[in-house]
Amino acid sequence: MSTAATAPPTTSAPPTWALRTEGLGRIYGDPGPASLVGTGPDFGTEISPATGAVVAAWDVGFEVAPGEALGIIGESGSGKSTVMRCIAGDEQATAGTIALRGVGDGTVNIRDLSPTARRKLRLQQISAVYQDPAAGLNLDVTAGGNIADPLTAIGWRNYGSIRQRAAELLQRVEVPVGRMDDAVRTFSGGMRQRVQIAKALANDPPVLLLDEPTTGLDASVAAGVLDLLRHLLEETGIAAVVVSHDFGVIDLLTRRVLVMQHGRVVESGLTDQLLEDPQHPYSQQLVAAARG
């Protein structure tokens, strides 16, 4: 986890990480300290007995280096997606620091930025792939049109270049280029997810967030998408955060992992070690279930 090993940004050299969070928290309801008392894994709940607030995530910190993938695993309601949404800017975190190397060499807490500035980050600094392709795509627009969205947003105005870039990206995610001009609604689930990945990669962002990217796909299709993601992460040098409840996905894509329960991180470490020798009872339970 984040230790004192990383010096505070006093030096001018850019940090080695691409994304860093520290003390990240999100509380629904009274954000005061009274809400924290009596919540977390030790108490078996994320709902504050005193205020009734939901402490969806608290004190989450990690760093992800370029070319590295970090997993966040936990059951439904453990706060893993909340963490991702706070980093993506879909929600505003209650507390903590989120820094990107691409923004002021990591000295800027992007949580303090205006909603407008946060949205701009989503164009070139940080991309997200959601479980539901409809959340990241306009299904009534063609595959090419969906990819044209982030490209035109940063100023692409040449029709030929846009199409060329879209075709390249579709090829990379193994969608037949012949289907580029079909509405995404006519695509299968796996193909839609591939288009969503292509759109997320359109502007070569340094950070990619994947929220349950293969949940909802049948096993063989999910395997194909995972294989694609694994290759993309290896090739691009992108820093990725993979949120999943499935140890299979985490094992395949990531080298380091955080285990979350009731809004807190209960264990973290190298993925293969954690799978071999889980320490926290909840991690043991998760691994046992995965080994089932």
Next chain:
Amino acid sequence: MTTHLTTELAGPPPAPGIFDELSKREIRRAVLSGIAIPGYQVPFGSREMPVARGWGSGGLQVTLSLVSEKSRLKVIDQGEDAGVNAANLRRLVVNHVGCEEETDTREADIIQSRHRIPEQPLRDGQVLVLQVPGAEPLAGIVKEMDEQRRMHAEADYAKMWVRLYEDVVHNGLVTAAAGYPVLVEGRYIMTPSPIPRWDVPKLNGSQAITILSAGREKRIFAVPPHTHVVPLTFEDRPFEVEHTPGAACRLCGSADTYIVQEPARDGQFSTWACSDTDFCRRRRAGDAPATVPHVQPTALQAAQPSEPAPPALVQPAAQPARRDQEETA
């Protein structure tokens, strides 16, 4: 003291009629805001008018707040001064204010229109008032008005570009025929009321003030003189205007004006006539410029061979205007 001030602020004593002085002031304030922020839609309290919303009530309010007894007012409907709607609106304003009726574009101080910008280039000091049926260019793209406003505020127009991209994918060209979206002074995307593509380049760098007013949507926006107005298009897809090879006005012979098909005696649409009746009349009298200098190659992309022509027969705007003039009066 206070009473005195309010009386002064209120302007001249209320005249019996359809529009009070304070309402006119509000419209003028909205117009000034619109001129200060070219292309930005300024909300205003659209009043009830003796015409239905959607029949030019927005334009009528702007015209009424600008005309004086000395003004010369021209009102056109589809380029025609004698159209029923145009004649009625003109008569309404003239009877109310006592201003002068005018049909000659050169002489008019205020020109109210819905579908056309006159062929005669407008000059410094003139005001073109356009009646706008749908003020929001993003209306067909996102439904939520909050989202539309956010997109304008942040100049986040990617979805508009995606729409143009999709149009080219499906149809080979941007199909918007009327109200073609334009970027005003590099900042706001605006819909220029349902004028044909032919008229869009006239907005760019115009010497006159253009005021666009939507009575139903309660929005006023404006293009001040000498403002850049650029139709949205991809770099490699030049903006094109309407053109039918070989077609010319039946009356004045012009091929460099906006012409519309009209039914012949046998009911077939085989002949063409100028949409701008004033300009057509002057062409026949030899009292109009030989070529219309609106559509200049500098204002548009250089002419390039384009997509196979669709039924509407569109061609690059930079086609040199024809000079052959046959007096067929």
